[in-house]
Amino acid sequence: MEFTSLLNTSLDLNAKPLRILDDRPMIPKQEVGSNLFELRRDMTVKEERDALIEELNRVTAENKRLTELLTVMCENCTELRNQLLEYTTKNSGGDNNNNNNNNNINNTAASKKRKAESSINNGGNNNIDEKNNNTGASESSSSDEDSSKKRREENIKPKISRTCVRTEVSDTSLIVKDGYQWRKYGQKVTRDNPSPRAYFKCSFAPTCPVKKKVQRSIEDQSIVVATYEGEHNHPQPSKVEANAGSNKAMTLGTAPSSSSSGPTITLDLTKSKPSHEETRNIRGKLDAPELPHYFVEQMASTLTKDPNFKAALAAAITGKFLRQNGKM
DNA sequence: CGCATTTGACCTGCGC
DNA sequence: GCGCAGGTCAAATGCG
DSSP states (O other): OOHHHHOOOOOOTTSSOOOHHHHSOOOOGGGOOHHHHHHHHHHHHHHHHHHHHHHHHHHHHHHHHHHHHHHHHHHHHHHHHHHHHHHHHHHHGGGGGGGGGGGGGGOOHHHHHHHHHHHHHHHTOSSOOHHHHHOSSOOOOOOSHHHHHHHHHHHHOOOEEEEEEEOOTTOOSOOOOSSSOEEEEEEEEOSSOSSEEEEEEEOSSTTOOOEEEEEEOSSOTTEEEEEEESOOSSOOHHHHHHHHTOOSOEEOOOOTTOOSOOOEEOOOOSSSSOOHHHHHHHHHHHHSTTSOHHHHHHHHHHHHHOHHHHHHHHHHHHHHHHHHHHHO
């Protein structure tokens, strides 16, 4: 894929700010006659209007280009996913004959997690390499059931990461402030550590699978160890609040560990009426599996709750209507 | 009254 | 099969 060639996301929408008024040459007052001044004012208004129209055309073109870019990226993503799916099914096809013996794969999450955790402890590595988790299929050299079971378990192993936070020893709340909203659903005293372990679920999005275990370090009681399982499928709540004020773009969230930002959706208010093809494209993008339903719901609720967005939208729409009426 | 937290009961896997 | 340990559930409780 040649993403690099496509990713010229210059976004220089305001690269040419309106400087018409500033760029106008200063005219000495004493040289300007009244008639001449009127004429010149008409001229500058005309020039200004032309420049505005030109600017509008430029922004429209830029917007169109970005929309096309987004479409291409979505297509490439879908294609990649299909390829991965194809590859996975091709490699796991040999195991299908043994499926009768593999019904236990749908074990409870608890046991899988325990296995995962023990493997971490044995490895002595706090952070599981994401690459290992994302390998859709590993080498298909071994054919026995145990190895295939192991492979499957590795594939569904959630991403686990650990964070150490220094707190007051007297503070027994076991709260780690990481910017997300957590709901405590359990607490347990474990055998290897006298301090209790608290269990949290991410409560920001109902569908978010991320869990967190928090326990004081056995060596240093002032250190709280938080173990995260899974990846957030929503933006960080604090960032959402921060973004709520700006109406420039709505950024879809990703996991906190991933540095890349999500796709940006542009509301094209400069076009009078989207073509049928474009409408279909937009609908297709919204219905596409790569943009999960809860994202759309969250976006909708966030946008409708945001008074700034409403005001900006209303202003944009009324401005557009006024412009259209002005042309008639 | 609604929501979050607490806490004992229960479930499941693992080792013996 | 049994006991242990970790993880989860859900009723009870507390708080704003």
